[in-house]
Amino acid sequence: xxxxxxxxxxxxxxxxxxxxxxxxxxxxxxxxxxxxxxxxxxxxxxxxxxxxxxxxxxxxxxxxxxxxxxxxxxxxxxxxxxxxxxxxxxxxxxxxxxxxxxxxxxxxxxxxxxxxxxxxxxxxxxxxxxxxxxxxxxxxxxxxxxxxxxxxxxxxxxxxxxxxxxxxxxxxxxxxxxxxxxxxxxxxxxxxxxxxxxxxxxxxxxxxxxxxxxxxxxxxxxxxxxxxxxxxxxxxxxxxxxxxxxxxxxxxxxxxxxxxxxxxxxxxxxxxxxxxxxxxxxxxxxxxxxxxxxxxxxxxxxxxxxxxxxxxxxxxxxxxxxxxxxxxxxxxxxxxxxxxxxxxxxxxxxxxxxxxxxxxxxxxxxxxxxxxxxxxxxxxxxxxxxxxxxxxxxxxxxxxxxxxxxxxxxxxxxxxxxxxxxxxxxxxxxxxxxxxxxxxxxxxxxxxxxxxxxxxxxxxxxxxxxxxxxxxxxxxxxxxxxxxxxxxxxxxxxxxxxxxxxxxxxxxxxxxxxxxxxxxxxxxxxxxxxxxxxxxxxxxxxxxxxxxxxxxxxxxxxxxxxxxxxxxxxxxxxxxxxxxxxxxxxxxxxxxxxxxxxxxxxxxxxxxx
Numbered sequence: 138x139x140x141x142x143x144x145x146x147x148x149x150x151x152x153x154x155x156x157x158x159x160x161x162x163x164x165x166x167x168x169x170x171x172x173x174x175x176x177x178x179x180x181x182x183x184x185x186x187x188x189x190x191x192x193x194x195x196x197x198x199x200x201x202x203x204x205x206x207x208x209x210x211x212x213x214x215x216x217x218x219x220x221x222x223x224x225x226x227x228x229x230x231x232x233x234x235x236x237x238x239x240x241x242x243x244x245x246x247x248x249x250x251x252x253x254x255x256x257x258x259x260x261x262x263x264x265x266x267x268x269x270x271x272x273x274x275x276x277x278x279x280x281x282x283x284x285x286x287x288x289x290x291x292x293x294x295x296x297x298x299x300x301x302x303x304x305x306x307x308x309x310x311x312x313x314x315x316x317x318x319x320x321x322x323x324x325x326x327x328x329x330x331x332x333x334x335x336x337x338x339x340x341x342x343x344x345x346x347x348x349x350x351x352x353x354x355x356x357x358x359x360x361x362x363x364x365x366x367x368x369x370x371x372x373x374x375x376x377x378x379x380x381x382x383x384x385x386x387x388x389x390x391x392x393x394x395x396x397x398x399x400x401x402x403x404x405x406x407x408x409x410x411x412x413x414x415x416x417x418x419x420x421x422x423x424x425x426x427x428x429x430x431x432x433x434x435x436x437x438x439x440x441x442x443x444x445x446x447x448x449x450x451x452x453x454x455x456x457x458x459x460x461x462x463x464x465x466x467x468x469x470x471x472x473x474x475x476x477x478x479x480x481x482x483x484x485x486x487x488x489x490x491x492x493x494x495x496x497x498x499x500x501x502x503x504x505x506x507x508x509x510x511x512x513x514x515x516x517x518x519x520x521x522x523x524x525x526x527x528x529x530x531x532x533x534x535x536x537x538x539x540x541x542x543x544x545x546x547x548x549x550x551x552x553x554x555x556x557x558x559x560x561x562x563x564x565x566x567x568x569x570x571x572x573x574x575x576x577x578x579x580x581x582x583x584x585x586x587x588x589x590x591x592x593x594x595x596x597x598x599x600x601x602x603x604x605x606x607x608x609x610x611x612x613x614x615x616x617x618x619x620x621x622x623x624x625x626x627x628x629x630x631x632x633x634x635x636x637x638x639x640x641x642x643x644x645x646x647x648x649x650x651x652x653x654x655x656x657x658x659x660x661x662x663x664x665x666x667x668x669x670x671x672x673x674x675x676x677x678x679x680x681x682x683x684x685x686x687x688x689x690x691x692x693x694x695x696x697x698x699x700x701x702x703x704x705x706x707x708x709x710x711x712x713x714x715x716x717x718x719x720x721x722x723x724x725x726x727x728x729x730x731x732x733x734x735x736x737x738x739x740x741x742x743x744x745x746x
Contacts, residue, residue, distance in 0.1 A: 158174060158175065158176045158177060159185045159212075160173065160206045162208075173222060179408050180583065181209065181218075181222060181409075182409060183594065185212045188211070188215055190594075190597055209222075218628055218631075218632050220628055221356075223358070224355070251278060254301075254305040254306055254311070255278055255298065255301055257577060258301040258302065258305040261574060264491075265498070266346060267392065267396075268392040274297075277295065278298050293342075293343070296322045296326055300319065304350045307350070308353075308576070308620065309621070312621065315350070315354070319350055333370060338374075338386060344363050344364070345396060354624065355625030357404075358408075361405075365401070368413050371394055371397055377421065378420055379421055392424060394419060395421075395423075396429070399432045399433060399436050402440060403436065406443060407583065416437055428479065428495055431475050431479060431499055435506065438464065439502075445460050445464065446460060446461060446510060446513060454517075457513075458550060461510050464510050465507065465510060465511075468503065468510075483500050493574075494574060497564060497575050501565065504564070504584075505587055505588075508558055508588065514550035514554060515551050518543050518598070519594060519595070523598065557588075558587075558589075558592050558609070562588050562609050562613045563612075565581050566616050581616065581620070582620070583625070585616060585629065586629045589610050589613045589633050590633070592609060593636050597640060600640075603642060607642060614630060614634070
């Protein structure tokens, strides 16, 4: 048998990365062509990576030698995800042509229905945009129905409350109202497009709510454009400066700016695009609202993840892993901030509907950030497994040698990514089961898609993981099937099932019940709930309420890791002599020069070897 070290004489190491983002063109009509770009942190980039690895012999050549962006049109067509990428309305329907909505006066829908939809909004997405008291929304609704159109108490209030009703209508049988309402609101506020004064506060609020509406509707690009316009209006008025926040409007202005900062940061993070409102430019006091305070802290960590993990070159993979560990440490500190501000933590069991909705929002954002912090390592391990399979095939005809496992440090970081995906699916499934209102948050489709596609990618390069990952994937699908049909849910379900079919795996049936995490198996090594040590393994306990919450005996950060048994099942154990020694020094092949490693490109695209 050839020594292990002989194998590594044949192993190539990563070189200059290939394209790092995805773009596509859509011919909306004979005279109208659309072209959009999404970056490395987007779900589209991960789906394109899966597409490249599923299609045999796919080379993915860029459009030109100088291009850093690859055309993802073929991948969008395979996953039938083009409508989400470009935000194409269902069946090409014109939302402005809906009958029965010719007027936005009190008669456009019944008062009882409008009140019911407003209450749904106040129980869910209101928490993300609490720029005005709940009572003011109710007053604006009464003004809309009681006050005549010619003498409204607050003209902009009409549009604010109608935007809330439109958002709430999306997940009900009245969803057809939503597009028509938003279309009419935009038409009526078009005259304010270039005005920058105190009324810009109200206009920015309306635009921001349009952004949340577009995101819930499965139109991420429109959401990005809407919130960008709102940000520029607020900055043009100087609302991010202390002097602008004065008088009776001070609190409204400050809340609006922080809501805009959060919304802009989330949109940029989700789509892999630059943010136009960095935290350093906001000079007003932090929000008093505890939920907004938590979101501001979490948004800052998201920005750091983008800057440090995806944009900034690293001196080596060791430096990159240490950067991820530092970000994860910040996330662990966020848990204590959340406990202090909200009175409950990420894993607190709560039956209160308001607390449950806030908790699922923060938990989803938290776990998605952990996943995005460690997802690059998951893709790197996929490349490693591809490379070792290729090298084994090339050398088996000449000599026999052991197939090495992936490096210990790499398995540990990948465990953090997988556990974040598990936790994301678990919490959404549990909360949706306990608090039905949570199912009205249609952006869960985005988070579930992110988690499920990460697990699919992991299975793509190691089919033995199907027994661990598939139960969670099916749980995620059942959550999606439990939501109202329509976009973006329908496209997300279809894309997941198509990917599973490509792997020869059976998708779940839409008639299966939603299972809480306790109903499902799965013992993948989990991120500790009490320490900052992703990837440190411990035997499963007997807590059925937290099947994937495993306590670690170590309080160290991910600098020190142990082998993960499940990663080496069915093949040779991970190598420990060349990759990680007691001083943390790694094999020279992994200590790349910063000048040849751009992490965004390296992590997103698979032509590394």
